[in-house]
Every structure is written in structure tokens, then in C-alpha cells.
Amino acid sequence: MAYSNIVVSRAAFGDESSRSLYDDVDRGRELKKVFSDFDELLGTEPVGELLPWLGWVDALRGLEGKVQRTFEAIDSVLEKVIDDHRHHREGGPQMGADDNHQDFVDVLLDINKMDMDGGIQLDTIEIKAIILV
Incomplete structure (x- = not known):
């Protein structure tokens, strides 16, 4: 699993950005926990979605807090990579030896730069959303 996380991170973020994310062992464990929480939350159905009058149960079981913490952690990681x-x-x-190498984030930034006249404008929020998808 760790190997596949590194491969996907390198494809999406580039060698240098993914290396900076996983170099520190504690930081790598923290990221693994954040992505694990994110994966778990994707499959969690809030009680308040099914029965709105029982929405308070989500707050009681800590779901709202976990959603907020996970969102902030993933948002900060993506913000750092894009910056x-x-x-x-x-x-x-220089981030790496090969200046011609482009990863997924570079492609999204190129679309934003090249297609301003064409009507496609990708802001940081849209770039983060595309990366998460």
C-alpha cells in the first residue's frame, strides 16, 4: 500500500513534491492516516442525511469534527503541492533535474495559463478538486 501511495503521489504531484511529502517517517505516517480517514469518510453515510431530525447524532459520534480535521489536513497538503x-x-x-518533466499538477496549471482566452479558468480550488477526483 505504501508503494502504491508513493507511485500515485509521484504521478500526480511530481517526484520532488511527493518526496517532500513522504521523506519524514512521521510525516508519511500522518499522511497515511489522513488518506485512510478520507477513504473511510467517503464510505460513511451521515445519519443527518438520512433522517435530518437526527443530525445531532453525527456531532455526538464525532463525525463532523473528523470531517473538518480531515478536510483541513488534505487541503493543506494540496495547497503546499500547488504552491x-x-x-x-x-x-x-529547481525542483528536479529534468525541467521538461510534467506531472498532473503541471498539466492543470498549464491549462489554467493557456486557456484563459478559451474560457477555461482553473482556480486553486478547482485544481484541488480535480486532484481529489
Whole structure:
């Protein structure tokens, strides 16, 4: 599982960004927990969705807090990855040896840059959503 997480992260975020996410052992474990929580929440049906008058049960069992914590953690990871890519594209420190290598985040940033005239505008929020899908 760890290997597949690293492979998918490298394909989506690039070598350098994914390496910075998983280099520290504690940070790697933290990310594994966040992605595990995210996966678990995707399959969780809130009671308040089925029976709105019992929505308080979700707060009581800690679901709302877990959703908020997981969202904030994933949002900060994606924000860091996108900012790293933008910094690299603006001539910041070189992220890797191969400057022609493009990952998924680079492609999304290129679409945003090239298609402004065509009517496609991908803001940071849209880029994060596409990455999560």
C-alpha cells in the first residue's frame, strides 16, 4: 500500500513534491492516516442525511469534527503541492533535474495559463478538486 501511495503521489504531484511529502517517517505516517480517514469518510453515510431530525447524532459520534480535521489536513497538503509547483514555474529553486518533466499538477496549471482566452479558468480550488477526483 505504501508503494502504491508513493507511485500515485509521484504521478500526480511530481517526484520532488511527493518526496517532500513522504521523506519524514512521521510525516508519511500522518499522511497515511489522513488518506485512510478520507477513504473511510467517503464510505460513511451521515445519519443527518438520512433522517435530518437526527443530525445531532453525527456531532455526538464525532463525525463532523473528523470531517473538518480531515478536510483541513488534505487541503493543506494540496495547497503546499500547488504552491511548490507555482514557485518552481516562476523560476524558484529547481525542483528536479529534468525541467521538461510534467506531472498532473503541471498539466492543470498549464491549462489554467493557456486557456484563459478559451474560457477555461482553473482556480486553486478547482485544481484541488480535480486532484481529489
